[in-house]
Amino acid sequence: MAQEAPWHIASKKVSAARSSQGRIMFSGCSLRYKLGDQLALKGVTFSIRPEERVGIVGRTGSGKSSLLQALLRVVELESGSISIDGIDLRKVGLHGLRRSISVVSQTAALLEGTMRSNIDPFGEHTDAEIDVAIRSCQLGELGADKWIEGGGRNLSTGQQQLVSICRAVLRRKDILVLDEATASVDEQTEQIISAVINREFKHSTVLIIAHRLQAITECSRILVMDDGRLVEQGPPSFLATRNGHYARLLRAAAAAGASPEA
Template identity: 35%
Template sequence: MPESIKRSPVFEQLESLLSGLPTIRACNKSHAFINRMYSKIDDHARCVWHLWLFNRWLGIRFALLGAVFTLIVASFAVYSPGVSASLAGLALSFSLEFTQSVFWVLRRYADVEMDMNSLERISEFCAIPTEPSDGKVPPAHWPSSGQIEIRDLMVGYSADSPPVLRGVSFACDSGSRVGIVGRTGAGKSSLTLALFRFLEARSGSIFIGGLDISTLALRELRERIAIIPQHPVLWLGTIRSNLDPFGAYDDTQLKDALERVHLSELVTPMDASSEDGEAYASGSPIPSHSCTLSMQVSESGLNLSLGQRQLVCLARALLSQPKILIMDEATSAVDMDTDAIVQRSIRSELKNCTLIVIAHKLSTVIDLDKIVVLEAGQVVEMGAPKELWEKGGMFSEMVKQSGERNLLEKLT
């Protein structure tokens, strides 16, 4: 196996170890990961050893072949009566150079062949099917309302895999608040991917604001709908650049967005561009009272807690005032009290926004207008929380099995 192929797992393992070092130490698995790293290094060293062993093997045989070739040329020069001494010396010198040239040509050819692994990988990436960029551009005011209608939607992750959504149908009125619940594997996140056309529908359709999203340009579709994902996405920069990457809002609006998600403690008179602020970007925990909009955010926001990252993403979504907002476990890493405050803020600030909440915590969706219960990719129940509770179906069973049963029963 080429040495370059065995080199990649070593770097991949090192990167994984560096990013997951606290978890590895907490689980006391350092010895297991050290042994795994040693195994990958041994595999790479074994390939390097055989590579240079083959080079030496090739060098010895070429040296023997060159000696035989030089002997033949010398014999021909000695036994040919018409060859002068100067011509014989020239022939011998060229014979020696010819042997070395052939050897290095073969060495370079082998090196190029091994280095072509990188080109092979690039070619494989280039052959991956890309998302279609065509489609019609919706009107500038679309979606003027947050009405969503899903009709007999069937979605799968690949052409040869079974569908994960099987004939899902329901509608969301403009400005309504809809919760999507279900057990693990029911198809909640798959429905989110289908709304953004990360998964194309095998059959059925999704209408947003009266338009079939399968006919729209992907960029236009994804720019008009806001989402707060379960795993928050932050990038290297400042709090300001993460909230407003295109510079469309002023500082007053940014601070107001932070206050609405109850991260106003990030806004203080202290200048986070100072030396202390730079130190926080290296990955150390951030004191909540010493951060401003100019505070540096490290790669992937690792110098913020997971809950803070989710709240920053929530503030970024609130800035755009979308007509449709999808929350996929957006507050899963936030404590119960903060979650309740944030939920009230969302409901008060986005009154004309259609809110779709995908959650495992039933307390997050118990006060919404409608609950859609998914099971095995199908809609098994749909209605108001109180109606589903009194009906005694799957939603009622989920409430009874929840650790928040007493609270949920009071809210319903």
């Protein structure tokens, strides 16, 4: 089996002055999951400014989640490069890279143990910091000592996802990626998550990979993926008025008479 890239490279860190952290650049990125497969990304190029909130949309198989796989180097690029704050990610140890980015996916990763051990598994934060994070995510009724069963079986789906958000709030990284994070929760929980992101991550770069178009309406810019390519980008209000991919997604959702979905 092909060996994964080095876990640590002492000479390189994904870090910089606060005013410049969180700048992401994809340059001509192509990716395939295994030899013989078709390319999942095809020469994708874009940049994201520090503290910008960007939504990534597209139909199933368009390449949305492949962007995250490439960013975290779960799958290595076939060609092109990705940088954070000007540092080529190929020159960064995987441990440092993945520790520098918070990811909240559709399915919460919860282990059997206390709330404290789930949101701070390495014991890096004080009780006071943990308490503040829990309350900020409206989980105060559970508390740091709440026992969580494996997979969060004793929590509602909304509470499971809020624990994942709480973990990200506690880590407070300069880049946050939400990968279909609100796809399985009710409207009330989605509103809570949106409020937490607006309040706690206003100085972070936020990428929202979404199937439901409703989840990205507050983004300053939308990236539209199709067949592994970036086919359109711009403010949602602008893209909605053009006869392009994003407008067609909106019309298709409206015609279906359901919540807007990509």
